[in-house]
Amino acid sequence: RKEVEQDPGPFNVPEGATVAFNCTYSNSASQSFFWYRQDCRKEPKLLMSVYSSGNEDGRFTAQLNRASQYISLLIRDSKLSDSATYLCEGSSNTGKLIFGQGTTLQVKP
């Protein structure tokens, strides 16, 4: 099992839809998680931190479920500009920061 796993998608949704991605992790000792956004042929950029209590930033909500060892990203009222690949980051049992494969989102008009 990979240490951090994501469904690669693609997720194809219409504008205005709500879409959610999950990311599972195997290292139960992981403390910090982050979501990154990566546009085509660009480097990843931080989108949100993920806190145990949940984290909301405008249309985006990130949550952590320690019992089931997954993090989630919810996007409400999807925009065309949300089309990108979303990467989750966690830490391995040796402390290095590792990424899921990424989930591709395509928002259609």
Place this chain on the structure above:
Amino acid sequence: GAGVSQSPSNKVTEKGKDVELRCDPISGHTALYWYRQSLGQGLEFLIYFQGNSAPDKSGLPSDRFSAERTGGSVSTLTIQRTQQEDSAVYLCASSPALGREKLFFGSGTQLSVL
């Protein structure tokens, strides 16, 4: 500079040649990571450095790959005797500390091995 700087942005080389990729992290960041990303794939961890500690080299795919970080700042990733399967984008990222901080990425080096 304000961000992580990588050079060159593009590198085309012939199979069997050696290449060096450079990363200049954000000033003051103690952790530095190298990742590789093939087209349409996720980020593959290669190596990370934290301060003066021994680097974690567990992600290096073969002994043709090596990296060093001089003076706790600039890092160089060296690939010897390049192969076509080494073609990918090599991304460097830095972080203020190890393991609990978000990463700031450079724009990457696109390596093409002909």
